[in-house]
Amino acid sequence: MNRDDRRLEVLRQVAPGTALRPGLERILRANTGALIVLGSPPQVEALFTGGFQIDVPFTAQRLSELAKMDGALVLDETASRILWANVHLMPDPAIATVETGTRHRTAERVARQAGVPVISVSHSMRTITLYVEDWRQVLDDVGSVLSRANQAVATLQHYRARFDEAGATLDASELHGQATLRDVLSLLGRAELVRRVADELEQYVAELGGEGRLLRLQLEELSAGVDDEERLAVRDHLRDRPGWEVADVLAELGRLTPEELSDTAVVAKAIDLTGEPEDPDAAVQARGYRLLARVPQLPPAAVERVVERFGSLKVILAVGPEDLEEVEGVGAGRARLLRKGLRRLADGARPDGDA
Secondary structure (H helix, E strand, O other), X not given: OOHHHHHHHHHHHOOOOOOHHHHHHHHHHHOOOEEXXXXXXXXXXXXXXXXXXXXXXXXXXXXXXXOOOOOEEEEOOOOOEEEEEEEEEOOOOOOOOOOOOHHHXXXXXXXXXXXXXXXXXXXOOOEEEEEEOOEEEEEOOHHHHHHHHHHHHHHHHHHHHHHHHHHHHHHHHHHOOOOEHHHHHHHHHHHHHHHHHHHHHHHHHHHXXXXXXXXXXXXXXXXXXXXXXXXXXXXXXXXXXXXXXXXXXXXXXXXXXXXXXXXXXXXXXXXXXXXXXXOOOOEOOOOOHHHHOOOOOOOHHHHHHHHHHHOOHHHHHHOOHHHXXXXXXXXXXXXXXXXHHHHHHHHHOOXXXXX
16 A cells, blocks of 8 residues: 555544544543554554553544543554553654644654554644654544535646547547647646646545545546546657656656646656657657547457557558457457447547647
């Protein structure tokens, strides 16, 4: 599990609608504060001094009552059992922290040192703060999160529309043999913007828990297919870079600012297409991965073999059905599907490439 997935998983554990969230809110209402560790591996227990082991099923009431003691509470990693209470934690004081309060400093250091999620409930600031390794997140009320999430949805809708425009332009230019480097880089830049806002919205959905069901549906609809289109566009057009893989190109795109992603010259320089300045209006030839992936009932393995056999979309469009049938795994049936699918795409594409 990567770091971002881990953060989302922990956010879902403390979201509205979970068993843990009411316990945290009870602690806030009681004005007692708390330090709660999610998980008790050896590296956490090595930081213990004092406290007592109880190992009882988790309930919100138990959590809030036990939080009245000064020490930390230690739960299992699923927050289904309370394992320890009134524990004094002694993390390494040399670990850097941006916090000022004693409880928050301890929470951040334990999260960094032991690699487990830690929750700090502040009775003075009336906040719930979540720490996961070097990441810190203050849990806001549902209304505030929904407001930010709705703004993210509006932004995502805008970026998705621009991505679809770039995709339609690239479709038409590829099918009519007029694709340029600018067309490709425009699609990649807009795909990256969609991905970033989708990642932001994904965090809001996780933080909202059961309150984020509608947002989840909007997120899935607005981000559907974008990652695949981006990867296939890289395979189609940026294949001649020695020593570079698709992941390398995407990583370079990920380092650019939103303003830079909108500038095709900056994008071209960042992914170093040739090592020298290149005309963004230079013609490029698609291999065909992106458009062939849209042909219904044509499996990825067949797409790979067709592209490997013919080398470019231009050739694939020109060959006859009998040539396609000879490709391993294609045969007469899939050859017909492929030809029909490409004709449908070509009929829907505008020759001038306008979107």
